[in-house]
Amino acid sequence: MKDVNIIPLFVIIPLLTAFLIALLGKTIKNFSEKIIVASSSLLLAFSLYSQILLRHTPLKTLVYNVGGWLPPFGISMVLDGLSSFMLIVVNLIAFFVAVYSLSYMEKYTDKPKFFTLFALMVSGLNGVIVTGDIFNLFVFLEIASIASYALVAFGTQAEELEASFKYTIMGTVASSFIFLGIVFLYGFASTLNMAHMASVLNSKLSIWLLPFVSVLFLAGFSLKAAMVPFHGWLPDAHSSAPASISAMLSGVLIKTLGIYAMMRIFFNVLGITQAQLSILMFLGSLSIITGAILAFSQWDFKRLLAYSTISQVGYIVLGLGLGTPLGIFGALFHLFNHSVFKSLLFLNSGAVDYAASTRDLRETGGLNKVMPVTTKTNFIASMSISGIPPFSGFFSKLIIIFACIQKGHIGYGLCAVIGSILTLIYFMKLQKFVFLGELKDKFKQIAEVPYLMRFSMICLAAICILAGFLLLPALRPFLDRASDVLLGGTNYAAAVMGAALR
Amino acid sequence: MTTSRFYPLLRLDALNSFVVLAIALFSALTIIYSLKFIKEKRLQYYTYIILTAFASIGVVLANNLILLLVFWGFLGLTLYLLVSMGQGSTDAAKKTLIIVGGSDALMLLGVAIIYFLTDTFYLDAIRLEFNSSLAVISYICIALACFAKAGAIPLHTWIPDAAKSAPAPVAAFLPASLDKLLGIYLLARLNLDLFTMNTAMNTFLMVIGAVTIITAVMMALVQHNLKRLLGYHAVSQVGYMVLGIGTGNPIGIAGGIFHMLNHAVYKSCLFFTAGNIEYRAKTSELDELGGLAKLMPVTYISCLVASFSISGVPPFNGFFSKWMIYQGLVTQLQSADYRIQAINILCLAAAMFGSGLTLASFMKLIHAAFLGQPNNALIRRSLQGGHKDEVPFSMWLPPLILAVICVVFGVFAYQIPLRVFIFPAVPGVDFIGTWFAGLSTLLIASGLVLGLFIFRSRGLGSFIRQDAAFMGCEPEDLDKHRITGIEFYNTIKEYGILKGIYQKAESGVYDIYEQVKKVLSGAGRFLQYLHNGVLPSYLIWALLGMIGLFLILMKG
Numbered sequence A: 001m002k003d004v005n006i007i008p009l010f011v012i013i014p015l016l017t018a019f020l021i022a023l024l025g026k027t028i029k030n031f032s033e034k035i036i037v038a039s040s041s042l043l044l045a046f047s048l049y050s051q052i053l054l055r056h057t058p059l060k061t062l063v064y065n066v067g068g069w070l071p072p073f074g075i076s077m078v079l080d081g082l083s084s085f086m087l088i089v090v091n092l093i094a095f096f097v098a099v100y101s102l103s104y105m106e107k108y109t110d111k112p113k114f115f116t117l118f119a120l121m122v123s124g125l126n127g128v129i130v131t132g133d134i135f136n137l138f139v140f141l142e143i144a145s146i147a148s149y150a151l152v153a154f155g156t157q158a159e160e161l162e163a164s165f166k167y168t169i170m171g172t173v174a175s176s177f178i179f180l181g182i183v184f185l186y187g188f189a190s191t192l193n194m195a196h197m198a199s200v201l202n203s204k205l206s207i208w209l210l211p212f213v214s215v216l217f218l219a220g221f222s223l224k225a226a227m228v229p230f231h232g233w234l235p236d237a238h239s240s241a242p243a244s245i246s247a248m249l250s251g252v253l254i255k256t257l258g259i260y261a262m263m264r265i266f267f268n269v270l271g272i273t274q275a276q277l278s279i280l281m282f283l284g285s286l287s288i289i290t291g292a293i294l295a296f297s298q299w300d301f302k303r304l305l306a307y308s309t310i311s312q313v314g315y316i317v318l319g320l321g322l323g324t325p326l327g328i329f330g331a332l333f334h335l336f337n338h339s340v341f342k343s344l345l346f347l348n349s350g351a352v353d354y355a356a357s358t359r360d361l362r363e364t365g366g367l368n369k370v371m372p373v374t375t376k377t378n379f380i381a382s383m384s385i386s387g388i389p390p391f392s393g394f395f396s397k398l399i400i401i402f403a404c405i406q407k408g409h410i411g412y413g414l415c416a417v418i419g420s421i422l423t424l425i426y427f428m429k430l431q432k433f434v435f436l437g438e439l440k441d442k443f444k445q446i447a448e449v450p451y452l453m454r455f456s457m458i459c460l461a462a463i464c465i466l467a468g469f470l471l472l473p474a475l476r477p478f479l480d481r482a483s484d485v486l487l488g489g490t491n492y493a494a495a496v497m498g499a500a501l502r
Numbered sequence B: 001m002t003t004s005r006f007y008p009l010l011r012l013d014a015l016n017s018f019v020v021l022a023i024a025l026f027s028a029l030t031i032i033y034s035l036k037f038i039k040e041k042r043l044q045y046y047t048y049i050i051l052t053a054f055a056s057i058g059v060v061l062a063n064n065l066i067l068l069l070v071f072w073g074f075l076g077l078t079l080y081l082l083v084s085m086g087q088g089s090t091d092a093a094k095k096t097l098i099i100v101g102g103s104d105a106l107m108l109l110g111v112a113i114i115y116f117l118t119d120t121f122y123l124d125a126i127r128l129e130f131n132s133s134l135a136v137i138s139y140i141c142i143a144l145a146c147f148a149k150a151g152a153i154p155l156h157t158w159i160p161d162a163a164k165s166a167p168a169p170v171a172a173f174l175p176a177s178l179d180k181l182l183g184i185y186l187l188a189r190l191n192l193d194l195f196t197m198n199t200a201m202n203t204f205l206m207v208i209g210a211v212t213i214i215t216a217v218m219m220a221l222v223q224h225n226l227k228r229l230l231g232y233h234a235v236s237q238v239g240y241m242v243l244g245i246g247t248g249n250p251i252g253i254a255g256g257i258f259h260m261l262n263h264a265v266y267k268s269c270l271f272f273t274a275g276n277i278e279y280r281a282k283t284s285e286l287d288e289l290g291g292l293a294k295l296m297p298v299t300y301i302s303c304l305v306a307s308f309s310i311s312g313v314p315p316f317n318g319f320f321s322k323w324m325i326y327q328g329l330v331t332q333l334q335s336a337d338y339r340i341q342a343i344n345i346l347c348l349a350a351a352m353f354g355s356g357l358t359l360a361s362f363m364k365l366i367h368a369a370f371l372g373q374p375n376n377a378l379i380r381r382s383l384q385g386g387h388k389d390e391v392p393f394s395m396w397l398p399p400l401i402l403a404v405i406c407v408v409f410g411v412f413a414y415q416i417p418l419r420v421f422i423f424p425a426v427p428g429v430d431f432i433g434t435w436f437a438g439l440s441t442l443l444i445a446s447g448l449v450l451g452l453f454i455f456r457s458r459g460l461g462s463f464i465r466q467d468a469a470f471m472g473c474e475p476e477d478l479d480k481h482r483i484t485g486i487e488f489y490n491t492i493k494e495y496g497i498l499k500g501i502y503q504k505a506e507s508g509v510y511d512i513y514e515q516v517k518k519v520l521s522g523a524g525r526f527l528q529y530l531h532n533g534v535l536p537s538y539l540i541w542a543l544l545g546m547i548g549l550f551l552i553l554m555k556g
Helices: A003-024 A031-055 A082-109 A110-128 A134-155 A158-191 A194-203 A209-227 A233-240 A245-271 A274-296 A301-322 A325-356 A373-385 A394-407 A412-436 A450-471 A475-489 A493-502 B013-039 B042-061 B065-083 B088-118 B133-150 B158-165 B169-196 B199-221 B226-248 B248-281 B297-310 B317-332 B338-369 B377-385 B391-412 B414-425 B437-463 B490-494 B496-508 B512-528 B535-555
Strands: A061-065 A075-082 B469-471 B474-476
Touching: A003 A031, A003 A061, A003 B065, A031 A082, A031 A110, A031 A475, A031 B065, A031 B317, A061 A493, A061 B088, A061 B226, A061 B248, A061 B338, A075 A082, A075 A110, A075 A493, A082 A245, A082 A325, A082 A475, A082 B169, A110 A134, A110 A245, A134 A158, A134 A194, A134 A233, A134 A245, A158 A194, A158 A233, A158 B535, A194 A245, A209 A274, A209 B535, A233 A245, A245 A493, A274 A412, A274 B512, A274 B535, A301 A325, A301 A394, A301 B490, A325 A373, A325 A394, A325 A450, A325 A475, A325 B065, A325 B158, A373 A394, A373 A412, A373 A450, A394 A412, A394 A450, A394 B065, A412 B088, A412 B512, A475 A493, A475 B169, B013 B169, B013 B248, B013 B391, B013 B414, B042 B065, B042 B169, B042 B199, B065 B133, B065 B158, B065 B169, B088 B133, B088 B158, B088 B469, B088 B496, B088 B512, B133 B169, B133 B199, B133 B226, B158 B169, B158 B199, B158 B226, B169 B226, B169 B248, B169 B496, B199 B226, B199 B338, B226 B248, B226 B317, B226 B338, B248 B297, B248 B317, B248 B377, B248 B391, B248 B414, B297 B338, B297 B391, B297 B437, B317 B391, B377 B474, B377 B512, B391 B414, B391 B437, B490 B496
Parallel strands: none
Antiparallel strands: A061 A075, B469 B474
């Protein structure tokens, strides 16, 4: 098999899975479970393999031309350091979430439908990551979004439907902004291929177009990434969805649709300006503080985590907004870490919900006596997200704060530090009210969750502990290659064109 | 100078070598003590203790700021895990980790600024002047982390809570000894090596130290729980160390560092004895204790020695280091600036007054726990048995060893601790007053012997008549009117200004932790009010945000 041929598989495998489950899931017993695990482990293997491929590729870029049409005429699919990094993040979390859902979704009816939507969402996410065509990006973004709208409403209770409705409206508004931006760009550059578009924009000047389009994109992607003040939909949506889907939404969906797409378009296609960077820094810091304060006041396990997502995504955006190598490196590292620990935290909330049937912090307490595994994984994730060494979150926050200071932004550095303290505070609150204290009588009978759920949680917790090793020289290329793509800026065009013609 | 393979990362010099030794000593004693004391979750407990010892040595030896930061933060985690092993310690453990972990985040900021200013992570290559606001910020950030770890105002509030709820050996190990050693070690390192101190920063430290001494000892006076009382003293004594280091002259700094060592010794001893009491009486409430001196003579002697030591009674070690700190302050009086002189005099007064109050509150402790009459069924039963009921060997040995160290470090202060440990670390110490420890000890001891002799031989006992107690011509049961000791000094709560202050202190007004919580929930309520769950308002925010983006980006 030629190397580049694995690129479309990232979209085809989950799409096929979705199709097969929809077709046969009801008729063959346990078909959906088997095939979803098979496909997500295959995807994980392929994404890890993509790292090995890239190491031996000269330009660190692989391009698959759909139908053999060369760019700028055909649609191309691009695998470079950044997309490979994101693929690993998405498929890693998707794999563990899929395994977890096998047991967790027992309490909902109709598993096949769930896994159909799940596979569809994964294919949308992978599509956004590998595509090299801006209109394709929009299409995949919509596939992932629509699947997630349906998944948020999966429980079909009043609360879930309301959340899904809000999420749909605001998501659609975001999509329209993004779509409008793409329309303007197409009208101006007469091309949809992102690499080609980048080189056209470089040579053709327009006074009003780029700022105008960048406002549309910034607003659209900030809505998708739930930056304050565009975050209104997130707490409802992330807390109402089934826990495994919340893990996907918080862990990878808003990062792929919001952060990744924004990075790709701003850094690699439009070429980011200082004003835009400053806005990103500001929005990031605002999100860090606002999200953290709101998280502190929550009494619902998942809602607390949802606000915490807003706060933590702020760190990623702050790091990106610095625009320095260290800042971007830290942002990507934090992106990886946050995917792991936030999915883990949502899975833990699911485990508590599964065992104790409540998410209200005022009702739980003392669960460490009956759920030892969940207690430990939750503790590891909480310490990691609060930036306590030696867990992963400490290192990424450290890098981001160092990057802030290095660029002379003491104020933003202080914001990051305060955010970190607040994070510690509200996670200690979570720890106290859920797992410590007196065990109530009605919870004396509950048992630890089934082993498939424990398996996912333990693996993710292990990654939380070990992720710090990604900074070792032997493993650093994983992050370095990704940040190099962003630092290269619009050199992306040359890299993709070069790789496509080879 | 020989260079080891680990050199740029780890470094051993005069300042940290004896701290490493002390850490090893306290770890060993704590482990010996815990053999009998800790009965459940042993595997976890010893894992955490050993990890703590390892990380502490890491902090002390680290020559790289990042390494130091990692070990330092990790200690916060093990501290949390150890404290949370106590009964009903959830809140205390939470508070501990929030304050300690939060200050670690500040330290991170400080380290980042130092790196920005000097471009190096290696401690021995850093030498900063206070010539920019950044340098000041970085110093304050790291100093706050030291204060939180050691327990100086305003970040001390976790110590009394943690000391009360944690298992006694944990309290002896971490808040009492290791955290002091580390916090003050780092502060000394900052002042001696990393920064060139100026008068303003020194004065800042001195004021922090003096305020810590007085406020914490005032709180200690009115405590009713043995371990909590010791916890407040653990805070108060940090004030002396900070004060000593803040004087900025060699004798003061040497005194501060010596006091750190001494404090670790006697405070560990005190917490161990508190553990012994708790082990026998199953309670640490002073109200219920009493009469233990007959029951546990070894514990009593150890506790008495350590109490004298902490109160600065000669010839014990606590006196010697306090005396060095006073000399440091007196030396500072020669400063030309009258404001500095005034502050020095105030600090000196605070330190001496604090020392007196410490003695007062330890008299209360000794009375309530070891003398007096018991109010506790367990103790009474043992007392009526008439035989001694000392705790197991592995539990009385560690405090006894520490009590012996208290005496040795006091009597042979010049010969052993100062010459071997302190003088190499702080060069140029110049005593302005002299204290012949050996001679004085001899005199004190002979005075005591003489007194004993008179008491025995002349038979002072014949002047003492013991008889039944009467009240209203009725014989009274003395046990009903026992003097528990907890009423000692309660009246100071009634004095004008102090009344209000104590009331506020008890409701947590001066607790930065409570205040932050209050501010946070206020801000949270406001933001929650804005998040009304109505879709149009969320859309309006998004729209406003977008308008803002338009205004900013389309301007150019």
